[in-house]
Amino acid sequence: MQGSDRFAAFRSPVGRMVPLVAMGLIWQAVSATKLIDPSFLPSPLRIGHAMVDLLTGREICDNLFVTLARAAIGLALGSAAGVWLGLMMARSPKFRAYAAPIVGGTYSLPKSALIPLFILWFGIGTATTVCAVFLSCLLPMVVNTFQGVASTPRVLVWGAQALGARPREMLWQVFLPHALPDILTGLRVALGFSFVLAISSEMIASTNGIGKLIFMYGENGAYDYMFAAIACVVVVAFVIDRLLLLLTQKCLRWHESATERGPA
Amino acid sequence: MRAVTDEKAIVPKIQIQAVSKSYPGDKNPVLALRTVDLSINEGEFVSIVGPSGCGKSTLLYVLGGFLEADGKVLVDGKAIQGPGTDRGVVFQEYALFPWLTVRNNILYGLERGALAPEERARIADRLIGVIGLKGFEDRYPRELSGGMKQRVAIARTLACDPAILLLDEPFGALDAQTREVMQDELLRIWLETRKTVLMITHDVNEAVYLSNRICVMSARPGQIVEEFKIDLDRTIPRERLFTSDAFNKTRNEVWISVRQQALAAEKLNARV
């Protein structure tokens, strides 16, 4: 248990890649035996080939861009509205009383259930996707902002007041900074939702976007392209999530959790 | 009702008149303070001691303008309107803004004033020197020890140059050694500035060591039951003062008074 140095190589960035590479190699070996119909499980080489093909063409970039733009608009609107609602709920008991049953009732509703409704209202296309993303991002932001603002210690509020802070300043100088860690946690959840909802809603009701593209490859039997497009989604989602984590760490250098995440 | 006087010096700095405060309880409201009267003159250092939960912090919060209560609270003869920069507050929990560095915490209150930026920076630098935190200006509160945090909290309050200091068990969360160092620093600052101070504490030694006057508060509902005037030579060092007969005599008197209230509180709690 003590000789942790022996494992240092395994924990290096390269060492961490080894299992992924090994799994790819095993997958390739299994495909080479042709025990499994290659059209059902294309080999990594074929998927890689399809991916190069996709990345050099415009199809995947254009559709990915459309999806990301829809997700980003929905996420931005949903987060802004969610922070505002959460703040209002935390600061005004009256507003909270009216909003609580609506937030509580819609929180556990699977938001994709509303896609058919949006199709009825807005037809097929961007508006439906953006609305679905908006609603799915709104609720985690409301709940997390509310928690962060409502948990502001009263001495912090009083301390600011005693130093002359006016009510309007309290918002930006006390409540929102205190809620920032919770807001960023909510943002990470909302980011995940925004991908899920954008892709599901494109699969159901869109003529373009990466969700539609994946589905079309599947229906046309172009499975190596389907796998390659899904791999692209996985990588993009991973990279954006990591970027948000980095931003979070940068914003929360002052927070207690910063010590656990490494030196500030 | 209010006596109008031309001579300002006669008006006490702080007047607390028949202040009562109750909190909503499970069934009936809980009375935390009952008709408390207290006057503090300019430049006085007054401590309130009493059993825990007796409402002494509540009194400080009312005076700070954070809680509303029945009765009158006057500063310089005028009723207070909520919190204000004329009354600087130091909380037991430090209440530093964790997202601001040491320097920015100290600058926070100054930024609302009319001072030029260079003047603010000068004041902040001087205070950082006074509290001995040179080299820590750009650290966040989470990187500081409890004693260092409380020093920043005191500096932040002093930066606004309030006429009154309200201290809510300021050293209650510190270890014994740090507490003594901080008490000496507070005494030094008070001797220099002669601000009007109201301190809440449960440490009798601390109260006797620092104050001109000690008010002992009863168990809930809190009332001031006894007052002690302290007349000790503040210039002699701690070791000699603590071993002197004068100090110990006063200390024992206060301690017995507080102990009576604490025992009464125990009985009250046991019945509940």
Added chain:
Amino acid sequence: MEREPSKRALQIRSVISVLVIVVLWETAARAGLASPLFLPAFTAVMAEWWTVCADGSLPADLLTSLFRAFAGLFAATLIGVGLGIAMARSRLVHWIFDPVIALAFPSPKIAFLPIFILWFGIYSTSKILLVAFACVFPIVIGTYAAASAINRVWIWSAYSLGTSNLTLLFRIVLPAAWPRIFAALRVALPVSLITTFTAEMVGGGGGMGAALMYSQRFFESPTVFAYILTMLVVGLLLDAIMLRIQTAFPAWHSNA
């Protein structure tokens, strides 16, 4: 500062809030502000809800969906808890699975739906496996965090008392990690529902989601609303049950 209103006043406001929405909805629909295609009257939706309940179609769809969601969640729990504990107890297992989980956790699992349809068809098998795939990551991560946070002294003292590995697992590791595992399950439950409904909406093959899309395609708006309201109530009820279980066993609170 606003004074905190009494509990009673808050409850009354909550009821008012819901009533206002229903009344606004009903009057907007009755007054013809929106075409019944876009917004059928609340009463019409309720009448439709009763019809689809009475003819057995909605209960059947609901049972299908719930079966898929729970079967997937169950599989995810078995795999997730097992893998999470294995990762906490063995560096090798951790080394092998950590990068896969790190990569897959933030990815939108619904994007894998076409693969599951390709391999397992459009009916229950593909849905259950996709649900399991979507739910397994939060459970693994929750269990791993819980199992690696167990006080090492407990494990050492258990070993020094001659406890076998299997007893250790069931008597020490699982009970100690349980509060956080349960918290992860509470996260995974709505994931299982949303994945089931969405997969049914996209891929068909019966269940609530497929029925919802079917009614939308034929512009049967009251049915669309009836199904959505049912999903809302089911989501609320299941979360309330999880919360009730958590409060009934205070030790199951993750912050206990």
